[in-house]
Amino acid sequence: MSAPRKPLPAWADVALIPLINVTAAFFISGLVVTAIGENPFEAVRLLLVGALGDLEGIGFTLFYATSFIFTGLAVAICFHAGLFNIGVEGQAYIGGLGAALACLYLGFLPGYSLAFVAIAAAALFGAAFAAIPGYLQAKRDSHIVITTIMFNYIASALMGYLLVKVLRAPAQMNPETPPFPPGGIVPQFHEVLALVGVKWPVTPFNLSFLIALAAALGVWALIWRTRLGYEIRTVGANPTAAVYGGISPARITILTTLLSGALAGGMAVNVILGEEHRLILEYTAGFGFVGIAVALMGRAHPVGIVLAAILFGMLYQGGAELAFDKPKISRDMIVVIQGLVVLFAGALEHMFRRPVATLLARRTAGPPI
Amino acid sequence: METFDAFIVIFGSGIRLGVPLILACLAGLWSERSGVVDIGLEGKMLSGAFAAATVATFTGSAWAGLAGGVLATVAVSLIHGYASIDQRANQIVSGTAINMVADGMTALVGNAIWSQGGRTPQLPATALFNAIDLPFAESFGAVPILGPIYRHLISGHDIVTYFAFALVPMTYWALYRTRFGLRLRAVGENPAAVDTAGISVRGLRYSAVVICGVLVGLSGVYLSIAQAAYFQPHMSAGKGFIALAALVFAKWRPWPALATCLLFGFLDALSIRLQGAVLPVIGPVPVQAIEALPYILTVVLLAGFIGKAIPPKASGVPYVKER
Numbered sequence: 001m002s003a004p005r006k007p008l009p010a011w012a013d014v015a016l017i018p019l020i021n022v023t024a025a026f027f028i029s030g031l032v033v034t035a036i037g038e039n040p041f042e043a044v045r046l047l048l049v050g051a052l053g054d055l056e057g058i059g060f061t062l063f064y065a066t067s068f069i070f071t072g073l074a075v076a077i078c079f080h081a082g083l084f085n086i087g088v089e090g091q092a093y094i095g096g097l098g099a100a101l102a103c104l105y106l107g108f109l110p111g112y113s114l115a116f117v118a119i120a121a122a123a124l125f126g127a128a129f130a131a132i133p134g135y136l137q138a139k140r141d142s143h144i145v146i147t148t149i150m151f152n153y154i155a156s157a158l159m160g161y162l163l164v165k166v167l168r169a170p171a172q173m174n175p176e177t178p179p180f181p182p183g184g185i186v187p188q189f190h191e192v193l194a195l196v197g198v199k200w201p202v203t204p205f206n207l208s209f210l211i212a213l214a215a216a217l218g219v220w221a222l223i224w225r226t227r228l229g230y231e232i233r234t235v236g237a238n239p240t241a242a243v244y245g246g247i248s249p250a251r252i253t254i255l256t257t258l259l260s261g262a263l264a265g266g267m268a269v270n271v272i273l274g275e276e277h278r279l280i281l282e283y284t285a286g287f288g289f290v291g292i293a294v295a296l297m298g299r300a301h302p303v304g305i306v307l308a309a310i311l312f313g314m315l316y317q318g319g320a321e322l323a324f325d326k327p328k329i330s331r332d333m334i335v336v337i338q339g340l341v342v343l344f345a346g347a348l349e350h351m352f353r354r355p356v357a358t359l360l361a362r363r364t365a366g367p368p369i
Numbered sequence: 370m371e372t373f374d375a376f377i378v379i380f381g382s383g384i385r386l387g388v389p390l391i392l393a394c395l396a397g398l399w400s401e402r403s404g405v406v407d408i409g410l411e412g413k414m415l416s417g418a419f420a421a422a423t424v425a426t427f428t429g430s431a432w433a434g435l436a437g438g439v440l441a442t443v444a445v446s447l448i449h450g451y452a453s454i455d456q457r458a459n460q461i462v463s464g465t466a467i468n469m470v471a472d473g474m475t476a477l478v479g480n481a482i483w484s485q486g487g488r489t490p491q492l493p494a495t496a497l498f499n500a501i502d503l504p505f506a507e508s509f510g511a512v513p514i515l516g517p518i519y520r521h522l523i524s525g526h527d528i529v530t531y532f533a534f535a536l537v538p539m540t541y542w543a544l545y546r547t548r549f550g551l552r553l554r555a556v557g558e559n560p561a562a563v564d565t566a567g568i569s570v571r572g573l574r575y576s577a578v579v580i581c582g583v584l585v586g587l588s589g590v591y592l593s594i595a596q597a598a599y600f601q602p603h604m605s606a607g608k609g610f611i612a613l614a615a616l617v618f619a620k621w622r623p624w625p626a627l628a629t630c631l632l633f634g635f636l637d638a639l640s641i642r643l644q645g646a647v648l649p650v651i652g653p654v655p656v657q658a659i660e661a662l663p664y665i666l667t668v669v670l671l672a673g674f675i676g677k678a679i680p681p682k683a684s685g686v687p688y689v690k691e692r
Contacts (some may be wrong), residue, residue: 032474036481084461086408142671143680145408145461146617149610151665157661165655292465332476332602333485339469347452347463 008357010201018345019300020352025340030242032336036328043322043329050321051314058323059189059203063275065306066205069212070266071291072309073219074182076300077263080223081256082236087133087148089262089288090155091126095265097159097270100167100177100279102112103184114183119211119269123262129155130261131254156282163281169304177279186274206274208266215266215300222259232256259289264288293338312338374517379638381521384530385596387634388416389605392534392588393612394619395540395624396581397516400446401621402544403577404557405453406685409445409464410585411609417589419440419475422489423482425496425593434496434594435529441587445471447575454574460616468609476602478496487602489593498527498595529591534627536584539624548677553577557681560688570688590611616669617678633663 030040051061071088078085079229085091090287098121106117114311133147160175169178186207190200223229234242235252271283297311298304319334344351393410400407417438424437449467452458474485481488503524509516544550554565556573564570588608593600613634619625640659647653670678 032477036478086461086465118674136668136672139670142668146613147668147671149408150614150668153607153610153664154661154668157657157664159655161655210639240494248681289465289469292462293469295463327484328481330477330480330487332473332480335469335473336477337473339466339471339473342462342469343448343466344453347458347466349458351456 004310008353009360012356012360014353015350017353017356020356021349022341023346023353025337025344028336028340028344029333029366033329033333036349038326038329041328046322046325047315047318049318051318054201056201056203057317058330059201059205061310061313062207062209063203063270064316065309066202066212066270066274067267067287068294068308068309068312070263070270071288072294072298072305073215073291073302074260074263074266074288075291075295076298076302076305077219077223077232078256078260078294079300080229080236081232081252082239083134083137083253083256083260084145085130085133085148085257085260086145086292087151087155088260088291089224089284089286090148090152090260091130091261091264092228092267093267093282093284094128094129094153095122095261096279096283098122098164098265099184099268099272100180101125101227101274103180104167104177105189107181107183107184111183112165114181115186115273117125118180118184118273122265122268122273124265126263126268127258130257130264134254134261136255138253152288160281163279167279175281179278180273184273185277186269188274196240200315204275206270208270208274211269212266212307214307215263219263220302228255241310264291290338293341293345296349297341373514376599377517377521379642380635382641383631383635383638384522384526385634386637387631388530388533389588389591389596389608390612390615390630390633391537391627392591393585393609394537394615394630395623396584396588396604397613398540398554398619398621398623398626399577399584400581401542401616401684402554402557402681403574404681404683404686404688405450405561405574405578405581406460406680407449407464407581407608408461408613409449409467409471410612411605411607412464412468412604413442413445413582413585414589414609415475415603416445416471417586418593418604419479419489419589419600421586421590422492422593423479425492426489429493429596433496433497435587435590438531438590438593439583442586442589443579443582446578446585450575450578452682453687454571454578457689460685460687467550472603475600479602489600492594492598494598496593496594497598500525500527501531507664527591527595529587529595532589535584537627539622543625549576549661551582554681557683560683568642574688585609596681611663612627614663617680618663618667621681636660636662 033040033043051057071092074088075085085093099118102121103114108113109117129151133144133151136142136147137144151250168175178308180251188204188206189219193200221230231247231252234245234247235249239249267287270277276283294305294308294312298308315334315337319331323331393414397407397410405643420441421434421438425431425434445467452463453460479487479489506520506524509519546552551564552568553573557572557580560570592604613635615626619629636659640656643654644656
């Protein structure tokens with residue numbers, strides 16, 4: 001292990017190594033499917049048919065992908081500043097609170113202006129909830145990984161209390177808010193397409209997808225085309241050097257966590273304002289953690305994140321259909337795949353680097369003597 | 370007298386809820402003291418619980434279940450060790466991966482074997498670690514105050530519980546009174562110095578990771594074949610993360626770890642007990658507030674408002690020889 005890592009050609013670094021890593025994750029997943037007595041190729045076929053086989057499947061796939069773009073971007077923007085935000089789950093949950101409060105108490109706002117206010121509130125609440133661990137990391141040196149884990153549980157307890165005791169509609173058994181007024185709803189694509197006469201099956205796929213794509217573009221522009229992005233990347237690469245360059249790592253840490261929390265709030269826009277139209281208990285369903293897998297697989301680049309999010313959208317939608325056809329391959333399989341992607345694309349990302357480097361060096365240098 | 374009895378009951382269930390925390394917390398302590406951060410305790414606990422219940426189901430033996438559970442977590446620990454020590458990976462990412470894979474895999478395989486939504490069949494009492502009555506528990510139990518304490522708090526636990534409590538002084542002794550412990554703590558603070566002294570950083574960290582695997586495995590064993598008589602998906606329910614919080618709260622020291630885990634176990638018991646209760650002055654108890662208390666306390670401590678929690682200096686930092 002003591003030899004320095006050999007440099008790789010750029011194409012291998014950007015495309016080949018990530019591809020090998022993700023392939024390894026899916027190969028192991030295939031072995032798992034085989035081990036529980038099912039045919040992995042049949043499983044992949046069913047999964048693809050379920051995810052992309054018809055317009056309905058595609059609608060659900062893109063609906064899930066929208067959530068994953070938001071949570072993936074939230075995790076990724078922190079990666080660039082050298083921060084690991086495990087709290088996207090809790091931040092998205094609290095973002096949902098912001099959206100719900102706006103819809104429930106500002107219902108007098110005219111037309112769709114309510115939706116814009118609700119979207120802003122989701123981002124604001126997510127950002128505020130992320131800001132506390134961010135502040136504690138920046139000013140009080142508390143490790144953001146631990147604090148964000150704690151904040152996930154604090155969010156869960158807080159929302160449990162609010163939904164059961166405060167926000168629950170009267171005469172309502174389930175811990176959930178009353179339905180939102182129509183002005184606070186983000187329209188679904190099938191409704192929009194119906195206006196121009198195109199028929200699309202009813203799916204929760206909604207206009208948040210466009211917001212997600214805009215957010216991806218915005219993150220790209222921010223990270224690689226602005227001064228703030230340069231400062232974020234500098235702090236991530238070397239905080240000490242950043243100080244010499246006149247950048248305050250504390251300020252960057254707080255700003256980055258704010259942005260990250262706001263992006264996490266985007267998931268509330270997609271699910272709460274776009275699908276449920278009311279706030280429900282534990283609506284995040286682990287999607288905040290999927291963001292970690294998406295960000296790692298997408299190499300923290302918005303283009304990679306959008307592609308990885310669509311792949312995970314396919315896994316979630318296709319996985320649900322697959323579990324229906326093959327009860328043995330339950331939806332937990334998707335969590336396994338997700339974990340394996342984090343393991344191979346994240347933790348073991350350099351495992352195949354040496355063999356590949358050796359192989360490439362041998363090819364260019366000719367056979368060894 | 371009635372309140373006293375109620376407190377004995379709550380403390381008793383606090384101990385039972387604290388045991389998995391103590392084991393997992395000590396596991397994390399060993400790992401992090403050697404410089405390997407472990408946020409995968411939750412996943413390892415789940416793997417141990419699943420393997421223990423599965424082996425106990427097939428063999429009908431609690432001890433075989435224990436061996437199976439511990440072996441499984443040691444194997445998972447070694448994956449984390451390989452990533453953290455040899456691959457110099459981001460240890461947080463590796464721990465996250467372990468949590469996800471364990472969460473999905475245990476439910477998937479359990480469901481594939483028994484088709485009960487991931488739950489294993491109910492185990493017979495012979496395949497479980499049962500409560501042990503210490504001598505004179507019955508007769509001494511009649512003595513006021515001390516009697517119930519002896520009978521319900523000290524006696525009547527299973528062997529894993531007693532072992533968990535014994536592990537605290539053992540960990541203390543091993544870490545602070547042996548050469549191995551000194552080296553292990555040193556490798557978590559300044560691995561370069563340990564390396565210069567001609568001691569293998571890698572060897573020490575791997576042994577810490579294996580010890581961590583054994584201990585957290587026991588916490589899983591406790592969950593599925595001592596506390597409950599089956600495995601069910603997600604049954605660790607965040608206990609691995611509470612143990613992590615306790616570890617921070619105890620500032621990575623064994624005796625405070627015991628105290629913190631018992632406190633957190635007690636809070637858990639209290640929130641279960643107070644479900645739906647109405648107290649004078651306070652009114653209906655917001656149990657969510659008690660549930661969130663361990664996390665809030667840990668954040669407050671981390672923020673440095675009550676003391677300061679400083680982790681081992683080299684924890685989370687892969688060791689690179691030439692530097």
